[in-house]
Amino acid sequence: MRLAPRSLHGRMLLVSAVATVVALVLAGSVVAGLLGRFVVEGLDRRLDAELTLLASAVDGEGRIDRARLAEHASVLDGGPGWRWRIAGPDGNVGSADFSALDVGPPPPHGRGPDRFNKGPRPMEGASEQGVPVHARQVSLETRRGGVTITAAAPRDVVRRPIRGAVVPLLAALAGIAALLTAAMLVQLRIGLRPLRRLQEQVAAIRDGRASRVDEDQPTELQPLAAELNALAADTRAALSAARGSAANMSHALKTPVATLAIALRDQPGPAEQVARIHRTIRHHLARARADAVNRRTATPLCATVTDVMAAVTAIHRDRHFQVANEVADDLSVAIDAQDLEELLGNVLDNAARFAEARIAIVAVREGRRVIVTVSDDGPGIPPSERGRVAQPGMRLDEQGQGHGFGLSIVAELVALYGGSLMLGEVAGGGLAVSLTLPAAD
Amino acid sequence: MRILLVEDDRDLGPTLAAALRAENFAVDLAANGIDGGHLGETEAYDAAVLDLGLPGRDGIGVLQGWRAAGRNVPVLVLTAREGWSDKVAGFKAGADDFLLKPVRIEELVMRLRALIRRSAGHGQPRLDCGPLSFDTQTGSFELDGLPIRLTAFEWRVLSQLMLRKEAVVERLDLLERVYEGDADVDSNSLEVIVGRLRKKIGASLIETVRGRGYRLTCGG
Numbered sequence: 001m002r003l004a005p006r007s008l009h010g011r012m013l014l015v016s017a018v019a020t021v022v023a024l025v026l027a028g029s030v031v032a033g034l035l036g037r038f039v040v041e042g043l044d045r046r047l048d049a050e051l052t053l054l055a056s057a058v059d060g061e062g063r064i065d066r067a068r069l070a071e072h073a074s075v076l077d078g079g080p081g082w083r084w085r086i087a088g089p090d091g092n093v094g095s096a097d098f099s100a101l102d103v104g105p106p107p108p109h110g111r112g113p114d115r116f117n118k119g120p121r122p123m124e125g126a127s128e129q130g131v132p133v134h135a136r137q138v139s140l141e142t143r144r145g146g147v148t149i150t151a152a153a154p155r156d157v158v159r160r161p162i163r164g165a166v167v168p169l170l171a172a173l174a175g176i177a178a179l180l181t182a183a184m185l186v187q188l189r190i191g192l193r194p195l196r197r198l199q200e201q202v203a204a205i206r207d208g209r210a211s212r213v214d215e216d217q218p219t220e221l222q223p224l225a226a227e228l229n230a231l232a233a234d235t236r237a238a239l240s241a242a243r244g245s246a247a248n249m250s251h252a253l254k255t256p257v258a259t260l261a262i263a264l265r266d267q268p269g270p271a272e273q274v275a276r277i278h279r280t281i282r283h284h285l286a287r288a289r290a291d292a293v294n295r296r297t298a299t300p301l302c303a304t305v306t307d308v309m310a311a312v313t314a315i316h317r318d319r320h321f322q323v324a325n326e327v328a329d330d331l332s333v334a335i336d337a338q339d340l341e342e343l344l345g346n347v348l349d350n351a352a353r354f355a356e357a358r359i360a361i362v363a364v365r366e367g368r369r370v371i372v373t374v375s376d377d378g379p380g381i382p383p384s385e386r387g388r389v390a391q392p393g394m395r396l397d398e399q400g401q402g403h404g405f406g407l408s409i410v411a412e413l414v415a416l417y418g419g420s421l422m423l424g425e426v427a428g429g430g431l432a433v434s435l436t437l438p439a440a441d
Numbered sequence: 442m443r444i445l446l447v448e449d450d451r452d453l454g455p456t457l458a459a460a461l462r463a464e465n466f467a468v469d470l471a472a473n474g475i476d477g478g479h480l481g482e483t484e485a486y487d488a489a490v491l492d493l494g495l496p497g498r499d500g501i502g503v504l505q506g507w508r509a510a511g512r513n514v515p516v517l518v519l520t521a522r523e524g525w526s527d528k529v530a531g532f533k534a535g536a537d538d539f540l541l542k543p544v545r546i547e548e549l550v551m552r553l554r555a556l557i558r559r560s561a562g563h564g565q566p567r568l569d570c571g572p573l574s575f576d577t578q579t580g581s582f583e584l585d586g587l588p589i590r591l592t593a594f595e596w597r598v599l600s601q602l603m604l605r606k607e608a609v610v611e612r613l614d615l616l617e618r619v620y621e622g623d624a625d626v627d628s629n630s631l632e633v634i635v636g637r638l639r640k641k642i643g644a645s646l647i648e649t650v651r652g653r654g655y656r657l658t659c660g661g
Contacts, residue, residue, distance in 0.1 A: 308525060311532040315539060338526040345525025 081154035208297030298440030354378030447477030474498030
């Protein structure tokens, strides 16, 4: 079984709460003990004064001066439960019901020093009704024998003030405990805030909103921040290495395979084998590419459209068309910048080839997706052809450079990101290419 | 016309340089980004052909350096990578045109000629100046409708004057665009070339502007 809570917050709070309770219980019991001792000492002083008074009524022969006792009756009668007795050679004198009182020495763990004292001894007992009493007893030596004088008071006299003090004491201690716990909570909140901030920064890296965490951290967190940044850099490097090697491999293999295909064009058997090699390479490259795809990224759409459109316009500078980029500035998509450029490059290039006078780019966000639509006022593609053109795997070398050139690449790439490509028609006849892309948060 | 070719490939660089020279261009070849960047920032060229994957300094950086230094020479970028991201980066850095490797020489020459013509401010591929006409797409001159044969030096001088017809082309500027960077230039050779050109196209077309340079005058 797990005793410590999982959270640092919980652990620290638990330790501090336990420590607070232990400290307060200790403090409470010490204070209550001291208080009890003071009250008992006060009572003892009063009982001892009574004993002194009673002893003054006993002379050297052990005789009891009753007149003197009567004179001090008001002092000796402390109220209900207060009793006294003088036991001497002439018998007992005392409060009426003293006989019901049964007192003896307190248990040995009682207050020590008095047991070895010549002075009054403490005694504990109970009355006939079972009311506990606290008593003091002193022995006098007379010429006719020993006289024992006992004075008793109800234990309640001691208990009442203690009880009265303990309730507010407990309340005060509970208040202190609550205050300390609240202080601890505040301290934890403030103390753990940098951790929470660091966590948010790591989340930002994961979402592609940042590339590193802030290294301006409290001293204890600085090494962690540095390690996190190193880890993020390693991940980026590994990703770009994977991507680079996929690109290099496709690059290295494409030319020889194409050369082979041309050389073996007239031999159906070997040509079919080359085509198989080509398909296999493409399949595995696409998978390597899919693994390397960075889906946790945010690329601004409008700026990318502007950059790509500048390149497309430069390439088609002999064609004259107007471009309306109506993409909102704040839209971002969760697609790697290079891949987004590849997507938009192919779609916009296609539009630039066939537009009569106008290309329009619009984008709307729908929940977790962004739909980008590029429309031109060119001849469009007949509905029967659209499916074929946008089919992943149909490459430009297989379908020539007709309308829709490059759109199969787009379909493949969009599929890697879980998006889709749709071809439609603009009112008046142009082609409308819609890309459904994952939105960045 | 003088071209800066920045290409690190040991085969492709000299091959392209030879092919461009065969088309009458003066060519300076730099085999790395640092030399190429430096040449482009200090020398006068009519156009530059820039490979993107260069040792020393990558092509995009070289191009950005030129543009930052205020050099607006037209630049044709070469790249081995298919795909749009190099193109976008190239045009964003200030490229004027783009060519994918493997390069077809004819296409490279055609693109370069078009680039040079456009950057000289001519919208049409054919330039006329009195009886003289220049087809910028093929690089050939005609006088009264008949083709004329020119040596490489003559072609460089005449094409330069033609691109800036009716304007004075400074002597030094002309010299820079006729000779390759490592050529020994005899200060009299320009006069010799112009003299031979006058014999071929008529003395009145090329006017000497004293103390400055030459002007192609078309009005007659």
